[in-house]
Structure formats: C-alpha cells, structure tokens
Amino acid sequence: MRMRNVFMAGMVIFFSVSMMAPARPSGGTVSGKITYEGTPAKQKPIDMSKETSCAKQYATPITTETVVTGPNNALVNVVVYISAGAPDEAAPSKAAVFTQKGCRYLPHVLAFQVNQELNVLNEDQTSHNIHPLAKTNREWNKSQPAGSPPIVEKYDKPEMIAVKCNIHPWMHGTFAVLKNSHYAISSEDGSFALPNLPPGKYTVTAFHESYGDQSQEVTISGSETKTVSFTFKAKPY
C-alpha cells in the first residue's frame, strides 16, 4: 500500500513536470527586423502566356520576387540563422515541402536542415523540371510531369541554393540548407525571432538572395531577448 502511494505520487510529479516543460522558456531569444535602404529593383510582372494553365490562375500577373519588401522599408524573405556558436543538429523527421503551383515556387524561400527530407510537389497541370543550382552539394535536376508523386531529396552539406525550372524560365526560388534548427525567414514586416537559444556566444547571419549576407555577433545569457537588426543596401538595377 505504501509503495503504491509513493509510486502514484511519483507519477503525478513526473506528469506535472513533463506537462510544464514546453511552457518553460528554455533559453534566450534573438529577434529583430530586416530593412533596406536605397531603391530596390523594380519587380516586373511575369508574362506566362506560353503556359495557359498557369496564366489563367492569375487575374493580374504576379510579379518577380527577387526583392520582396514590406511597409517601412521592411525586407521580406531574408533567411536569418545561427551560422556559428550552436552545435550541428540531427535533421528533424518532418519533411520540408516545396510546392510548384501556378508556375511559381511556394514558398519562394525554403529553409531546412542538412539531411532533412525535402519533398517537391507539382500541383500544376503541366510538367516542371526543378533544377536547384547546387555548388557544394551534388547538383541534380528532375522532371516532374503533372500528377506525378513528390520528388524526395536530401542535401548533406549546408548551402544557399538558387532554384530554377528548366521549362519555365521565370520560375525562381531559394533553398537555404542549414546546420541547425535555429533559423527564421523574415516576415511581411521584416521581423524575425530565433527562440530557445541556450546561453552562449553566437554569430547571427542574415542572407538575402539578391543582396548576399551579413553577420553580427550576439551573446545570450539566461532567458533574455536580444535585438539584432540588419540593413541591406538596395540598388535600383
């Protein structure tokens, strides 16, 4: 009887602790905003008339996405990640998904980890030929007719990879293959947050597909939130 009470009490404590664990802050946060200064290149409307099944999905033509901006000089689609200071991590079991829809890549910038499964879907009524222009990883390009199953791939080295379609020249995107799970992509207002950083000294890098990368050092102690902001120089051409 005594043993059983002790066991029950132990179970209660165990469950309470495990329930609480996700709510407990497990480290510091780096957050901030990505902005640009200057005049960014004009984003041009895309003429997809050669691919009728895609063109008819848009009432007004979509524009290119090499520089996507938000209000107050916010720069969108910037990959912010810990490039040094954090240990390499094993890939999560969840696959990263890259979709070809309306002859466009969704999302435009996809970040995932080394050795994480990458699934490429074709939701269009036409064939695509995805061609990520990898330089340090093995380069491949694969044809994917309408209705075919997802292409499953992996990258074994960290790299920023420009992605294009060999059939539709206007299709363009970016893969960010990263060493750990501490990454974010700047949102519509240019903001980002990297939570759950254990205390330590880190290098935070921001990468933009047209403007390259910038890095800053940051030291996190306890569960504090540090603000780190990046400003990219934009050019009209």
Next chain:
Amino acid sequence: MGKLFGVILTIIALASAYPIVTHMYVQPVDISTHGHAIDEQLADTMAEAGLSFVLAQLLLAFCVWKFSNRKEGAKVFHLWGGAKLMVVGAFILVGTEVLALGVFGQKAWAAVYFTSPKPDALQVQAQAGQFAFYFRYPGPDGKFGPLHPDKIDEGNQNYFGLDPANDVEARDDIVTAELAIPVNREIHLLMHAKDVGHSFYVRELRIQQDFVPGLDLSLHFTATQAGRFEILCTQLCGLGHYNMKAYLNVLSQEDFDKWMKQKASEQ
C-alpha cells in the same frame, strides 16, 4: 495474282493523289506579303512531284499487269540500252526537275532571304532559349543596349543579360514574352540563340527559320492581318521543346502604340 497487284497499285496511286488534287486539306490563312509566293511554290512542287509519283506508279502497275504470270522458261525481254540508259536518264530527269524547282523557287526564296529590309523597318530582337522565346524592342532611343551573358538573371526577368546600371542604351529597352507588331509595317527580326539551336515558325506568316547559336541571323516580313498567332519552336531543343512557344500579336498601329506604352511602364 500479279494482275491483282497491278490493280491495287493503280488504286493506291490514284487514291493518294485525290486529296491533293481536290485540295481536301485547307491551308492556314496567309497573313504575310510574301506568303503567296511560298504557297505557289509549294503548289508547283506538289504538282511536279505528284505528277511524277502518279506516272511512275501507273507505269509500275502497267508492267506488273503486262509481264506477270509468265510461263516457265519464257524468253526475258531486255529494254534497249540496258542499265546505263536508265541511270543516265534518271540523272537528267531528276536534275532537270530539281533545277526547275530552284529556278522557279528563287522568287519565293530570294525575295525573302536575299534582300535587305527597308530602312524604316521596325527592329525587334528575338531570343530563343530553353524553353521560351523573349523579344526585345529598342525603346525610344532606337538602340539596343549591349548584351552581357554574365548578367542574365531569369529570376528578375533579365533574360537578355542587360546592364542598365552601366549601359545607357539598355535602360529603355523593352523585353517581352510575346511578339507584338503593327500591321502593314515591315519588321526586321534579329535572331539570337541563347543556348542551343531553336527555330522560329509562324505558320500563318509562312516563315520558318532556325536560330543558330553564335550566328546573328535576321528575317524581314510584313504582316497584313491583325490577330493572334502561335510562334512555335520547330527544332528539337531538349526536354521542354514540346512546350516552347510564344504568341505573335499583330495589332493596329494605335493598339500597338498602346501596348508598347504599357510594356514600357512594366520594365
């Protein structure tokens, strides 16, 4: 049995000539000033080659009819002159035919390829690359900016490799995915291949011309009818060849000016 074969040959020859003689297949509309010459040339070639084909088949059928079912051991009849006469005769016959086609065809061919466009022809550059066509208009300054292949950035629609930051002439160049032209105005199309061989084919314009990498080829033509027509690549250029096409949009001068203004604002 031999006689039956002769009859079948005659039926095949006449049946295959029938749809051509009766113009069973309707030709696509001709929207160019030179197209009628091409059509006439095709008709002449078809008449000449068709007549030779039918006559040869009928001769064959006649021989099969006349000389089949011979008795065992019967004497074989040799045509006077032997094989030598046949070979020489064939050379003269085919040679004359090819020469005649060339002589009569020069009015269709030379008038398009061996003449210069008028000085006021509208210049448009056509670039073929895997697997799309793009077109470039020189803009208000009338000059094309130089090309820098290293500047090609398809993600930003810089398909030609323009460098507007450094080249003033490139700043007003207008790049489009469709070829819009004014009706009844001569077009001087400058052809440029980005990667491999392609071809520019517009059925209704009666034009088919290859793009050859490294060669600056050009074409000139005048469209006489407004409308929207397909431009197809007819040179197998790779995986996406089947999908390589663009549109030719022949517009009235007024609509063309409007279109140009719209495209200029999108650059």
